[in-house]
Amino acid sequence: MSRPALPVAISCGEPAGIGPEVAAAAFAALAHEVPMLWLGDPRHLPEGTPHRLVNHASEAADPSPDALPVLAQDFGRPRQPGVADPVHAPQVIEMIARGVALVQDGHALALCTAPIHKKALKDGAGFSHPGHTEYLAALAGVDDVVMMLASDQLRVVPATIHIALDQVPLQLTPRTLRHVIEITHAGLRDLFGIAAPRLAIAGLNPHAGEGGTMGMQERSWINDLVTQMQGEGYGLTGPLPADTMFHAAARARYDAAICMYHDQALIPIKTLDFDKGVNVTLGLPFIRTSPDHGTAFDIAGKGIANPTSMIEAIRMAHRLGQNR
Ligand SMILES: NC(=O)c1ccc[n+]([C@@H]2O[C@H](COP(=O)([O-])OP(=O)(O)OC[C@H]3O[C@@H](n4cnc5c(N)ncnc54)[C@H](O)[C@@H]3O)[C@@H](O)[C@H]2O)c1
Numbered sequence: 382m383s384r385p386a387l388p389v390a391i392s393c394g395e396p397a398g399i400g401p402e403v404a405a406a407a408f409a410a411l412a413h414e415v416p417m418l419w420l421g422d423p424r425h426l427p428e429g430t431p432h433r434l435v436n437h438a439s440e441a442a443d444p445s446p447d448a449l450p451v452l453a454q455d456f457g458r459p460r461q462p463g464v465a466d467p468v469h470a471p472q473v474i475e476m477i478a479r480g481v482a483l484v485q486d487g488h489a490l491a492l493c494t495a496p497i498h499k500k501a502l503k504d505g506a507g508f509s510h511p512g513h514t515e516y517l518a519a520l521a522g523v524d525d526v527v528m529m530l531a532s533d534q535l536r537v538v539p540a541t542i543h544i545a546l547d548q549v550p551l552q553l554t555p556r557t558l559r560h561v562i563e564i565t566h567a568g569l570r571d572l573f574g575i576a577a578p579r580l581a582i583a584g585l586n587p588h589a590g591e592g593g594t595m596g597m598q599e600r601s602w603i604n605d606l607v608t609q610m611q612g613e614g615y616g617l618t619g620p621l622p623a624d625t626m627f628h629a630a631a632r633a634r635y636d637a638a639i640c641m642y643h644d645q646a647l648i649p650i651k652t653l654d655f656d657k658g659v660n661v662t663l664g665l666p667f668i669r670t671s672p673d674h675g676t677a678f679d680i681a682g683k684g685i686a687n688p689t690s691m692i693e694a695i696r697m698a699h700r701l702g703q704n705r
């Protein structure tokens with residue numbers, strides 16, 4: 382059944398970051414193939430970005446090659462590239478919520494979020510979530526979601542995300558790891574069309590604990606959980622020593638790597654494919670992607686940001702949204 386034409390909603394993210402410029406570049410690259418709707422203050426778009434103000438998402442339902450459709454929101458002040466303005470923080474958050482509402486109300490196909498500056502939102506608006514992922518789960522009313530970073534070369538999922546390293550062993554439990562595995566399995570099957578997903582589970586400790594000589598989590602519960610879920614039909618291997626999971630031959634043996642903490646997952650994918658990595662949230666009742674990078678204040682406004690990740694994020698949002 383062909384779906385009605387709907388735009389990918391793009392939340393503007395932190396105006397002082399590279400979000401507006403990579404969104405404008407993505408529009409230039411994709412305008413003929415992907416209908417888009419940018420949510421933000423048009424004054425924050427790079428000078429000369431061809432755009433048109435719309436009052437409703439339906440005015441952006443088809444590709445708009447000549448001008449980026451903008452559902453405008455007055456942010457109160459212009460932006461200063463590289464310097465977050467606390468006055469903007471509440472509106473940055475509101476654009477995310479507006480994008481979610483558009484998708485949930487059937488006016489947008491999917492949501493692609495431009496990078497936010499987590500501390501700027503905390504300082505400027507008391508944003509209590511560690512990032513988009515947790516905020517989107519709250520907006521959607523779901524408890525468990527998963528952050529996957531995906532590219533042609535690798536898919537990774539950190540079982541814990543934006544928490545201090547000394548909290549990782551405390552937050553990692555059989556329940557949390559099971560949920561991450563279940564949601565990742567379902568996402569690969571349902572969104573990425575992988576009928577029997579193969580998941581490689583990284584150990585927490587060096588050498589996956591080396592039989593308990595370098596940490597006990599593998600021996601005390603991770604091994605058992607993997608064995609139990611294998612018995613339930615999940616295609617799992619591990620827990621594996623993380624340092625030998627990411628070379629080419631190892632990557633060929635799985636569809637996604639489940640890692641124990643943020644950097645164990647994000648270092649390999651941002652090393653292998655920083656330009657084309659896409660952040661996709663699994664477990665939401667709608668499609669959400671974002672580029673794999675952040676606000677890049679050090680280069681914001683200089684016109685040198687690479688838009689490829691944003692382009693791939695919008696392209697993936699469109700593709701996954703159409704396949705739902
Ligand atoms: N999806 C998101 O909203 C998201 C993702 C990552 C980081 N962040 C946030 O962004 C802020 C800055 O984070 P960070 O400094 O750790 O990471 P970052 O990705 O913003 O920047 C890290 C380095 O990579 C460079 N870089 C990033 N994107 C680039 C691009 N498209 N082209 C060229 N160079 C690029 C930057 O110039 C910088 O030197 C933090 O508040 C962080 O939480 C948000």
Ligand SMILES: N[C@H](C(=O)O)[C@H](O)COP(=O)(O)O
Pocket residue numbers: 497511512513514515528647660671672673674
């Ligand atoms: N993928 C990014 C990273 O961790 O490098 C980002 O922080 C993800 O956070 P969100 O929950 O804001 O998408």
